Amino acid sequence: MSFTIATTLDDALAALAAGARPVAGGTDLVVGARHGKAPLPEHLVAIDRIAELKTVTETADGVSIGALVSHHQIETHPLLTTAYAGLADGSALVGSPATRHIGTLGGNIMNASPAMDTGAPLAVMLAEVELRSVRGTRRVPIEALWSAPGRTGAEPDELCVAVHIPAPDPRANTAYVRLEYRRAMEIAVVGAAAFVALADDGTIAALRVGLTAVAPTIFTGNLLGQVGRSVADAAAAAAALSMEHSTPISDVRASEAYRRHTVGVMARRAVEAAARRAAGETIAIPVNRAIGIGAAS
């Protein structure tokens, strides 16, 4: 085994080109290896000290979030908790304070779990993932990145350097909710994100829904048929469509039927919360707490 610590992006890319795998916070990689899920990679490069990948930058057309930005940074960032609230909802639900401090956005995305909490909100925001290698840079729409549970389309030498999210219209926002049996250290039983844009008369101008833990990968639907309809009607339609298009599994956490039912409930709540935010209301991060999902403390 070999282990090196990269302090610059170039060092990290060179290590990946030479066959090393990256470790950021290690909260998936190291925990998984200790579980026996997969052995630790033979060659590891720690990327957690590359300062340039730890910044959140507002750009002319949206926001760029470095791959090493932590869930804690996201859940407390003034811009991300307002204009991109659905992402902050997701990060605020991850694990415990320790998980949120060392767990990174890049690690969450690249780990490609269908139960990851930042995936659905980023997908409904039409985020793009920037992948870089010594060979060059490319951008991939995030939903197209995930190919199977635990798999992405990134080449082994490609590092995720940033996530780019287009700026929402003034009358648009997002929300992410998940079904959980307890309020910390939990994995989504199912989850749903919604992007809602409102027309001047308060009807739906655009609606996208993304679903967590009900298919091999996170996937979204663009509900064009709801344009011009009321938020209540669109939320009900989103619930029905989410149940119809889900292909959940039964496991120790929930049965297939329960997941299929509850994903509809989550989709409806996500649409309702995103619509309230799009109309200008502030709902505290994470929406889960504000609307009382999860056992009370």
Added chain:
Amino acid sequence: MSESIHLTVNGVAYPVTVDQGRNLLSVIRTEIGLTGTKEGCDDCECGACMVLLDGQPVNSCSYLAVQAQGRAITTVEGLADGDALNVLQRNLLETGGVQCGFCTPGMLLSATALLDRTPNPSDEEVRIGLSGNLCRCTGYAKIVAAVQLTAAELRNG
């Protein structure tokens, strides 16, 4: 493969030779000999192994020791001044927030990190701050009370 590195724990740089896949917890306990940090679930769930890495809480059971090079590691032994417990430790004892004591080191470190970034926490914020630490004895209420008492005392100087 093993590697010779230095780990800085409570301000002291310790030279250690460790396998690169080794977890930080076992190195702190068996190589460095500081046994205040506990092994509970050994799976990132219980928080008994919590240490601070540059002031932030980390489950040391599932963190690579080699990845902690160059960082300031704080364990429970770093909180007291010699034999004199710090204010948080005293309050935890006085409120009855310590029973069997196994979760106590981890609780102390999570609470320390919380009070550092949130000097005036709500009870809800304290509960969130301690949400990665399990306690099977106290029912948590007295631990929350100890953190709040400490926050008030620190605020009032």
